Amino acid sequence: MSTQAATAARTGTRRSKIGPERELELYGAVLDLLRERGYDAVTMEGVAARTKCGKATLYRQWKTKSQLVTAALAKSRCSLFTGIDTGSLAGDLRAAALAAAGRRGHDTELMEAVGQAYLQHPDLRRALRETVINPEVAALDAMLRRGVERGEVAADNPAITFVAPGLLGLLRVERLFEDRFGQEDALPAYVDAVILPALGIGPSDT
Amino acid sequence: MSTQAATAARTGTRRSKIGPERELELYGAVLDLLRERGYDAVTMEGVAARTKCGKATLYRQWKTKSQLVTAALAKSRCSLFTGIDTGSLAGDLRAAALAAAGRRGHDTELMEAVGQAYLQHPDLRRALRETVINPEVAALDAMLRRGVERGEVAADNPAITFVAPGLLGLLRVERLFEDRFGQEDALPAYVDAVILPALGIGPSDT
DNA sequence: CCCAATCGAGACGCAAACGTATCGATACGC
DNA sequence: GCGTATCGATACGTTTGCGTCTCGATTGGG
Structure with a gap:
């Protein structure tokens, strides 16, 4: 699998070893922590611990917590209502x-x-x-x-x-x-x- | 003014010097901080600083932040809709x-x-x-x-x-x-x- | 097939808030 | 009035998360 497909577009020339599935894993952990404990309790250390990922790795990709959470929200869109069409x-x-x-x-x-x-x-x-x-x-x-x-x-x-x-x-x-x-x-x-x-x-x- | 009216009921036999108006002042600061920054950002030190009140004083009256916020919510009830009666x-x-x-x-x-x-x-x-x-x-x-x-x-x-x-x-x-x-x-x-x-x-x- | 850069892991100093303890000064109760 | 408990203020050690940095190990590119 071309592992820097999603990454190349985000980080430009940097060659990251984080594949798309790993990226979604990180985002998933962010959203889980969001739901479980709220925004303020979302922690770089918490995300790193839960995903077995170094803190430096997180900071290498996202400069701040706000960016990380925003990115997680932006990439996890799955609409509830889209596609419904019963005829009436x-x-x-x-x-x-x-x-x-x-x-x-x-x-x-x-x-x-x-x-x-x-x-x-x-x-x-x-x-x-x-x-x-x-x-x-x-x-x-x-x-x-x-x-x-x-x-x-x-x-x-x-x-x-x-x-x-x-x-x-x-x-x-x-x-x-x-x-x-x-x-x-x-x-x-x-x-x-x-x-x-x-x-x-x-x-x-x- | 009987200054321990509200306090006697709360702390039992303790004689607090916090009068009812001072009490509402503290609660008001709590609610203001709540609205401005959210629950997690409500801080004992923040409340103490804003009200010029010692931290020990706060801890003397309320054991935890949850109790303080709960009390502030409970004592500040002013209903929007109560009293409306236009006839239709x-x-x-x-x-x-x-x-x-x-x-x-x-x-x-x-x-x-x-x-x-x-x-x-x-x-x-x-x-x-x-x-x-x-x-x-x-x-x-x-x-x-x-x-x-x-x-x-x-x-x-x-x-x-x-x-x-x-x-x-x-x-x-x-x-x-x-x-x-x-x-x-x-x-x-x-x-x-x-x-x-x-x-x-x-x-x-x- | 080797070099370089990223990986996971964690130590580091910094800052903020916790909850406790101490300190004069004040104001209440008797 | 006088003693005493509470007041406001602040110092203290602890905890937690930040953001940086260093360290082998790993892995992808040329």
Whole structure:
């Protein structure tokens, strides 16, 4: 395997011995530490220890913790909602809710972890937005656009704007309402009870 | 002024010289530091320095940082939504949205700050819930109950459950969507576009 | 097939915060 | 008033993470 494929592009002329799979291993450790203990607890020494990697090696590739975390976020994009297309807007949104409920905690914890940090580090906020938020929002927007084209919802329905923030926001506070609706089906229920009525789609319209 | 009123209840027989106003001053500094830099950056030395208070004094009253922060959260309750009663559910919800938009950032930053920390400290999560979340939720529930009693909304409308989490969740993600709707009127627009339609209340019903 | 550069590992000095202990000065309770 | 406990302030040793540096071992390029 051409081991400096990913590295050459990043470090320029330097010939690093870190292969792409090793790179993802490092990023994975960063994201795991993020989820487990939060941004402030992500430590170069912690990453080095967990990945059996020398600290100097980390500093050779990334100059600061902020860069390392940003890079880890940027390279680990896997969208929840992308690819959903059931043929109807209601079906799409329900499928999205199910997908979010399934991976619950995984991405939510990531957002919790950088929640405070991104208020102070604009580059971190940008990375989070471009990596985690924007792809999901784009996928939801695509669903809505298809729904508009199919005539399922009016193009000027003001609720359209709030579908994505509402859904992600609900994900963001579920931990605080776990006594109320910590259940698996909270998100699909939200789609049926709030989003679809606001969009003017009845429960019968598949 | 009876200076150990608040203290006697906390420390038992010890006679502390910290008066109630001084106590609130300390708590205020804790909350300010929380909002400015996040939970992990709240430091006993930082609090001591900002309040011109000896570290030993802090340790005399609170054994750990977690206790100090929890106490600060618990004693600083001031609900946004409590007291709103315009006579109609739509009016109440719009007033609540305006109130939240006005104090925007203040409580949101507090939630961001403890967002990651409360995943690991159950007592901290409990304090946040009882202090910041529950009063607001109770006030919203009271609005909804009055709306049900007035016949403005059906008692079994499933959207009722999602009014409070939806509103607080939107507050929680606004920073991530600031390119979309960072405006002041985002929350009132959400009420009109999503919540009221989902509750079956038309725009004309005051 | 050899040289050079990177690897993992860890020692090093520095800085920050912890939690404790000590110190006059102050203000409360009796 | 007087004694005493708490006050604010600060010194102290410890711990933790930073970022740099050195060390054999390894490995890829020419």
